[in-house]
Amino acid sequence: xxxxxxxxxxxxxxxxxxxxxxxxxFGMPKTKVGEHYIEKGKQxxxxxxxxxxxxxxxxxxxxxxEVTVLFISAIGLSAVLATRGKKIAKKIExxxxxxxxxxxxxxxxxxxxxxxxxxxxxxxxxxxFQGGAIIASAFLLIYLGCRGRRISEKRTKAVESLSGxxxxxxxxxxxxxxxxxxxxxFLPKGILFSLFSxxxxxxxxxxxxxxxxxxxxxxxxxxxxxxx
Amino acid sequence: xxxxxxxxxxxxALGLILIGLYIILVxxxxxxxxxxxxxxxxxxxxxxISIGYMSEGTAPIFEKGEAKLARMVDPVxxxxxxxxxxxxxxxxxxxxxxxxxxxxxxGTLNLRKIREQRW
Numbered sequence: 001x002x003x004x005x006x007x008x009x010x011x012x013x014x015x016x017x018x019x020x021x022x023x024x025x026f027g028m029p030k031t032k033v034g035e036h037y038i039e040k041g042k043q044x045x046x047x048x049x050x051x052x053x054x055x056x057x058x059x060x061x062x063x064x065x066e067v068t069v070l071f072i073s074a075i076g077l078s079a080v081l082a083t084r085g086k087k088i089a090k091k092i093e094x095x096x097x098x099x100x101x102x103x104x105x106x107x108x109x110x111x112x113x114x115x116x117x118x119x120x121x122x123x124x125x126x127x128x129f130q131g132g133a134i135i136a137s138a139f140l141l142i143y144l145g146c147r148g149r150r151i152s153e154k155r156t157k158a159v160e161s162l163s164g165x166x167x168x169x170x171x172x173x174x175x176x177x178x179x180x181x182x183x184x185x186f187l188p189k190g191i192l193f194s195l196f197s198x199x200x201x202x203x204x205x206x207x208x209x210x211x212x213x214x215x216x217x218x219x220x221x222x223x224x225x226x227x228x
Numbered sequence: 229x230x231x232x233x234x235x236x237x238x239x240x241a242l243g244l245i246l247i248g249l250y251i252i253l254v255x256x257x258x259x260x261x262x263x264x265x266x267x268x269x270x271x272x273x274x275x276x277i278s279i280g281y282m283s284e285g286t287a288p289i290f291e292k293g294e295a296k297l298a299r300m301v302d303p304v305x306x307x308x309x310x311x312x313x314x315x316x317x318x319x320x321x322x323x324x325x326x327x328x329x330x331x332x333x334x335g336t337l338n339l340r341k342i343r344e345q346r347w
Contacts, residue, residue: 006253010246017242026234027283034280034302041303042290050288050300054307066311073318077325125289129314193292212314219321226328 046189046198047122055127056201056208060183064167067211071164074215081222095145103145110138118209122198128205132212139217143224156218163211170200170207237278244271258330258337262323269316273309280305 029035037050037058045053055063094100118131139151171183179186183200190197232239248271251264280302288303327337334342 003254006250009253010250013249014242014246017245021238021242024279026238026278027281027285029282029302030279031302031304034304037303038288038300048290050290050303051306051310054303055310059307063311066315069315070318073315073322077322080322080325080329125287127310129310133314133317192290216317219318223321223325226325 042192045185045201046192047201048193049122049124049127052122052127052201052205053198056121056204057183057185060171060204063208064171064183067164067167067208070212070215071160074219077219078222081226093147095147099145103141107138107142110141111135114138114209114213118205119202120195121205121209122201123193123195128208129212131205131209132214133216135209135213136216136220140220143220151217151221153218153221156214156221160211160214160218163207163214166207167204167211170203174200237274237281241271241275241278244268244274247271256339258327258339258342261339262320262327265323266316266320269312269319273312273316276305276309276312 024030037054041050041053041058042048045057047053047057095103114131114134114137116131117126117134118128121127121131174184174186175182177186183204185199185201187199189199196202244267248264248266248268251267252261255261255264282299282301285299285301288300288306330342331337336342
């Protein structure tokens with residue numbers, strides 16, 4: 001009975017989506033705002049990567065909200081998994097020497113790669129969110145390979161809050177100095193395709209990268225602690 | 229054949245959305261429901277990206293020494309999906325932590341059994 005009802009529901013949803021898709025041809029330009037971003041984005045923001053220009057410059061306030069959603073979900077996870085009283089520390093079997101050395105060798109390299117991804121966010125495919133995910137994967141490697149090592153919860157929270165503060169402060173400076181709106185560009189745009197260009201975009205993206213990286217590392221830390 | 233060529237991304241996205249919705253509605257294991265949620269999320273991301281696609285378009289990133297303006301895909305859906313993926317990971321982690329708590333409390337992940345027990 002339940003199965004039949006769910007199939008009917010699925011058919012209704014599919015019909016609705018298909019009927020609306022009939023009016024959306026594939027592979028045609030649809031939005032005027034996208035065309036504007038591609039034509040004028042390079043001059044207006046100074047970033048070669050238009051997706052970055054949209055995420056950080058045109059829709060910067062929206063991105064701040066999304067980073068906040070990530071923060072709230074990390075806080076919620078920490079609150080749900082919080083246990084009263086001390087847990088009994090289990091004896092952890094140490095990893096083999098090869099695994100241990102390999103993880104310790106790879107850890108700084110992965111961190112460096114993540115930093116490269118979010119520093120070059122305005123020039124190449126990449127950015128704060130991707131770089132942050134790569135940094136969190138370095139911490140995951142440490143947790144899986146060198147068991148028994150922990151990152152400090154207070155330090156993670158401090159780093160995360162500070163980078164969030166950087167975004168808000170840069171946005172407020174933009175509001176006061178640059179123009180009429182939050183997160184407006186107040187720094188010189190520089191030469192296109194050079195590393196120090198696009199005004200505040202690299203600063204914001206570095207802050208987002210560190211924030212996302214520390215939040216995801218915190219989530220991994222909580223889940224790993226729960227699984228032991 | 230040209231129909232498939234034109235609409236293969238829409239069909240794939242619609243398929244993923246329907247599979248995810250079906251798993252959420254029918255399955256009783258909580259972990260499977262969360263997997264369905266993740267599949268639904270992926271389907272919606274693919275759907276948004278394929279709406280923004282333009283035929284023979286490149287990624288919206290300018291390169292040094294480009295002679296003429298190549299046709300580029302719509303950057304707005306890409307920017308939205310970029311953040312939606314990260315939010316999806318966070319929501320997945322939150323859902324899994326709730327599943328861990330429920331398992332500790334009830335000793336089972338079967339939603340039918342959890343519903344029968346009183347709080």
